[in-house]
Amino acid sequence: MSPTGVQLQIEDHHVVIDNGIVQVTMSNPEGIVTGIRYNGLDNMLEILNNENDRGYWDVVWSALDGSGKTGIFEVIKATNFTVITESEEVVEISFFRPWDPSLKGKFAPLNIDKRFIFLRGCSGFYTYAIYEHVGSQEWQAFSLAETRVAFKLRKDKFHYMAVSDDRKRYMPLPDDRAPGRGQTLAFPEAVLLANPVEPEFKGEVDDKYQYTCENRHLMVHGWISNDPPTGFWQITPSDEFRTGGPLKQNLCSHVGPTCLAVFVGAHYAGEDLVPKFSQGEPWKKVFGPIFIYLNSVLEGEDSLSLWDDAKRQTMIEVKGWPYSFPASMDYPKSNERGNIYGKLLVRDRFIHDDDMPTNGAYVGLAKPGDVGSWQRECKDYQFWTKTNENGVFSINNIRTGNYNLYAWVPGYLGDFRNDNVITITAGCNINMSTLVYEPPRYGPTLWDIGIPDRSAAEFFVPNPNPQYVNKLFCDQPQNNFRQYGLWERYGELYPEGDLVFTIGVSDYSKDWFYAQVPRRKEDKSYEGTTWQIKFKLENIQKMTTYKLQIALAGASLAELEVRVNDRNKPRPLFTTGLIGRDNAIPRHGIHGLYWLYSVDVFGSLLLEGDNIFYFTQTRSQSPFQAIMYDYIRFEGPSSEPIV
Known part of the structure; x- marks a missing residue:
């Protein structure tokens, strides 16, 4: 010294x-x-x-x-x-x-x-x-x-x-x-x-x-x-x-x-x-x-x-945060900040009759906004923590102001937001008591693909072209997505037909490519791709609604269209429209921003026995116009008939 x-x-x-x-x-x-x-x-x-x-x-x-x-x-x-x-x-x-x-x-x-x-x-x-x-x-x-x-x-x-x-x-x-x-x-x-x-x-x-x-x-x-x-x-x-x-x-x-x-x-x-x-x-x-x-x-x-x-x-x-030594009045010290604590449970009656404690859920305060708005919030401050094995959380040293409490739980779809605006004042210690998150759910799971964790990391990430490697990642499967040029590997693996995934047979860690990218054609232009999900159904309730939950881990100038049992039908069952500018694929990311869609599938569109969903990514002016999936789930009908 x-x-x-x-x-x-x-x-x-x-x-x-x-x-x-x-x-x-x-x-x-x-x-x-x-x-x-x-x-x-x-x-x-x-x-x-x-x-x-x-x-x-x-x-x-x-x-x-x-x-x-x-x-x-x-x-x-x-x-x-x-x-x-x-x-x-x-x-x-x-x-x-x-x-x-x-x-x-x-x-x-x-x-x-x-x-x-x-x-x-x-x-x-x-x-x-x-x-x-x-x-x-x-x-x-x-x-x-x-x-x-x-x-x-x-x-x-x-x-x-x-x-x-x-x-x-x-x-x-x-x-x-x-x-x-x-x-x-x-x-x-x-x-x-x-x-x-x-x-x-x-x-x-x-x-x-x-x-x-x-x-x-x-x-x-x-x-x-x-x-x-x-x-x-x-x-x-x-x-x-x-x-x-x-x-x-x-x-x-x-x-x-x-x-x-x-x-x-x-x-x-x-x-x-x-x-x-x-x-x-x-x-x-x-x-x-x-x-x-x-x-x-x-x-x-x-x-x-x-x-x-x-x-x-x-x-x-x-x-040592917040520091005691900065002189600016615009940087509040610990005694000028507030705290909150509570417990977050998750309620999914199709998994368990009782509310379940979250473990490792992300709980945060951000500017008041819509559900999930925190991931696009870019002017103010955010404060985040994780729940323990009992779902208990504590967020300390929060700047004074008005916030919503947001959360998302790995293993479950969607976002939680507490509807009440929380006002943080100097020295406050607010007990949020027990909060319960009910993730999007309309019926029992008939099948699903992936893990709802806002990442495509669990899907098949190919080895890179040997001519374009970073040696650091060669023995790190968890970082394989960081290798250069993986988007071109899709066309090499599927030179003519596109990916077909069969429920009950295929393995998403081996058979579901980590990104739905365009295919490069012989003239070096690109074309959109259509992936198929094949599945069997019995005892279809024609007068009720099934639900297709689609969570995307990222999108870049892409559009996803979904059709059922007729890939040539002019009007798709669902389209995202043009979404995303995250450019995560060329930047070696395994996710960008999170998108969640709940698609109604009328029972009258389904067939006894074999069925197919067609997932088409239509945009193809660039090899990087693509989507990454987080999780897909097909749910059985609710008990309410179609009106």
Whole structure:
């Protein structure tokens, strides 16, 4: 620990903070992190990059005023530098970028206050930011497609990356992706390493999307240098400020070496998760704090053990949330927040006569909205937890405000929402008592395919084309879906006829392809595909209604049409219409956004004996227009006759 405490040095063009363990240099007044000195490294950031391309906050935004300005990438460069707190124990500094109407069209219409916090003897530093769109008609309408913090590390030092226990490895160099060494595949992010600097990577595919994580698992990731043995980690102790809930997927670390903290992003969701602000709409949100943790071991010790240390530090940060040291009044401390607790049971009389405790159900608070709206909510805060084996849950340190309580239960269809708006006040401890979720159910299960868990992971994921592998995943069946080019494997497995699944005979883990994609034709165009589900029925009740439950794990510019016993019938029994923009399949995801449809099937359409459902994905302008199924269930009729 530094005997002299945290030291702040203000220069004409830079600000330098030294807490005795790490020294950080930032541009003044822009607030770009230009240098991080630690463990004998003069700079952990890429010294070959321009100072503005090392450590920065950024946004991608579009004007919504008809000006045509869209997809504008902006590194946030502040204009005002202020010391917020300065003592031997803590220094907090602010880099503020105000907006006014004279800046219309030039910068995102936001006041952005970037904060950095340094604690005495702390092996790293914290950063957070306060974004504000002022409630005045002079403030233009806009959308915020992305905002994040990015750090570009030294490529001559940081070669080992870890984003999870089963996704950690020595990585290719960014140079390996350059023309002459790398061959771009179906999209720019995916590159075949044809002539890499290190021969061990030859023939592999590198794609940053292979390393994305769901919010619920995205707590720590980063890089390790062997010389000297040093780790650089980005730790996010709370999901409250991220958009889209626990299943939302975001980029984290990838070849660069790059380390990101993404707060708002459309990946694996599309426009549904791009917040849009009308002219003069008031909005303020705090992103972070996140912790940049630096660690090291002595020469000769195992540098890869730094990953385990980073995970231990993550648990310390989680226990310390919300932090007590940020100075902004917009970041409430623990005593300014509230808590709720209760129990969640599930009621399905076709499974059990009694209400059943949920175990591992996700329970969360989000902005009041429709059932399931939490997965598309992208302006405010969310707070999530999981139930224990008795269905008991507790959500602590909730920001004050009005919320609905939402839940979903792995193993059951659909979403739960408590209809009452919950008002959280400082210090409250609200007992929600016992809540009961009745998942969609209209009759007994006649047959089903898959597991209702909002993922297509249980279905058949093929091995990749040997020419396009990431070796990391070759012995990891749980990660096989992350391999490149799997969408082309469908046409190889079904070169002429489409998938046929026979209830009682077929095995969904072997016979149900993980994604219904178009088939590539000889002229290299694509055509829609029609899958068949064959099943037998006896004692059909012609005057009643059966129910077909279809849960989709993702959709991208797709349309699912369902027909029964006549594939050529002009009008389908059901169509989703054009849905989804999650693009999860080329981005090596096993799900995007969740969709649930309950389809009435009149008994008069069914036959004694053999029956067939035809599932047609009609859209085929691109190989990536596709759907992924979560779960399909066919239910027998209710006791009510057709009226």
